[in-house]
Amino acid sequence: MEKFLYSIDVKSFYFINRSLANPLFDSFFKFITLPEHWIIAYIILLGILLAKGGKLGRLAFVGIIVVIAASDQTSSNLLKHLFQRVRPCNALPDVHLLVNCLHSYSFPSSHAVNNFAAAAYFSYLYPRYNKVLYSVAALVAFSRPYVGVHYPSDVIFGAALGFLIGYVFAILTIKIYARFLNDEK
DSSP states (O other), rough: OOOHHHHHHHHHHHHHIITTHHHHHHHHHHHHHSHHHHHHHHHHHHHHHHSSHHHHHHHHHHHHHHHHHHHIIIIIIIHHHHHHOOOHHHHSOOOOSOOOSSOOOOSSSSHHHHHHHHHHHHHHSGGGHHHHHHHHHHHHHHHHHHSSSOOOHHHHHHHHHHHHHHHHHHHHHHIIIIIIOOOOO
């Protein structure tokens, strides 16, 4: 069964990585996959949240730092070392590689975990932005197999784990806000 699932993962990887490859997608997904291209937008949004978000915004600012720390540590320092899955760019021939192939482990995709954790967290707190948040998270996650550094299952599991982490922390944030910070009691 494991070999069968791996074969589906490899076929899906090659479909995304090679069959969908074209110059427009290459430029777009190479751009969006690199944190230095979207981290500035996140910093600006967090600054706005901190400055204009009121008590809930300030709590959410602190909360997202905890969410990202929890999601990143869970994926990068716990699960990757537990599963020790080799990245496709290190394991497969003919990968259409658009970024550096690291020798760190592949499962789960920390990009997917962290971006879906942030999307779930902020979507719960600010539901009117959920389409934008999940769209950005999905594009970043999809970029990982496209650029050649993750299998699709790395991204799918990472997205699910990130969603769960973000959702749990959002519920905790709302409970803290309602109990201690909300003046409308």
